[in-house]
Amino acid sequence: MDTPSDFNFLNQSVAEKHNPYQEGEYLVIKTYPREKYLRCVHRSFDYHTARNKRDLENLAHDYSSFGLRIFHQGKLYQVIDNGKPGKISKQQDWKIHPDYRDAHYDQNAEGEIIVCDCSYPYFSALVSYSSLRDDPIVESQPVTCLVDDNGRETDNCPNCGSQLVDDDVEEDYEDEDCVPVACEGCSNYHGQVYNGSLLVCAIHPHGSDSESCPDFTK
Template structure:
C-alpha cells in the first residue's frame, strides 16, 4: 500500500536528493556552519545555474554560507571560474557508520560525534583509566567513525591534519593550532567558536582552502 512518503518520490527534487552524485555534477553546499553530513541544497550539470543558486542562497541567509563544488573522480573539488575542478575540497560527503550515529543520539552512551573545522566528523569517546596513584581518570579519545574507517584511535584529523586533542591550559598553543595558514597576520581573522563551529572571518566564515587568501588584509 502506498504511503504519503512514497508519493514524495514523484517530485524530481526529492528523488534527486536520494541519487548518488555523478561525475561533473555541480553541488551547492552549506559551508558554514558545519554539519555532520553534507548539506546539499542544489544539484545541477549547468555551471551558470549552480553558480547563481549559490549566490542567491548566500543573499538569503544571514548566519549561513554556501559554496559551489563539482563532483570529480569520486570527490568534491573547488570550482574555478571556467567551471572546471580546481583543488580538492576539504569538505566532502562523509559517510558516518550507523553504530556511531546511534551512539551519538543515545543519552546513555559516553561519547558524541564532533565535526572538525575542515568538516571531517569523528567520535569523541570518554575513556576511563587509573593513574599511577590508582585514581580514576576520564579523558576524551577521538575515534574514526566513517563507514570505511571506524573505531581507529586518532590524535590528528585524517582530513586536514589538525590536532584533535588540545591542552586548553596552554592558550598560545590552542590559538596557533586553529589559525589557518592563509589567515596568519590578517586583520579580518576572528577565530572564535560558536556552538562548536569556528567562525574564521566574516568574509570566509569557514576559512579559505588555500595557503593564500584574496581578501588578506594586514
C-alpha cells in the same frame, strides 16, 4: 502498491536527495555552520546555473554560507572560474557508521559526534585508564566513526590534519628526579605541566619553600 510517499519521488528535488552524486555534477552545499552531514541545496550539471544558485543562497542567508563544489572522481572539489575542478574540498559527503550515529543520540552514551573545522565528523568517547600512581583518569579520546574507517583512535583530523586533542597537559612528572623532596609520597602531589609551567599541587602550585611541607598527606 504505491503509497503517497512513493509519489513524492516524482518530484525531482525529492528524488535527487536519494540519488548518488555523478561525475561532473555541480553541488551547492552549506559550508557554515558545519553539520554532521553534507547539506546539498542544489544539484545541476550546468555550471552557471549552480553558480547563480550559490550566490542567491548567500544573499538570502545572514548566518549561513554556501559554496559551489563539483563531484569529481568520487570526491568533492572546489570549482575554478571556468567550471573545472580546482583543489579538493575540505567538505566531503561523509558516511557515518550507524553505531556511532545511534550512540550520539543516546542520552545514556558517554560520547558524541563532533565536527572538525573542516567538516570531518569524529566520535569523542570517554576513556578510562590509570596513571603511573594508579589514579583513575577519565578523558575524551577522539575516534574515527566513518563507515569505512571506524573505531581508530586519532589525535589529529584524518581530513585536514588539525589537532583534535587538547594539549594543555604536556607531560606527567613521574620521574623520581623531578619530584620535589617535600612532595615524595604525598597524595596531594599533582606534577603535571600546563603551558610550560609545572603545577606541583593545588595547595602549593610552585612547591614548598623547604624540604618539608606542612600539608604533606599520605
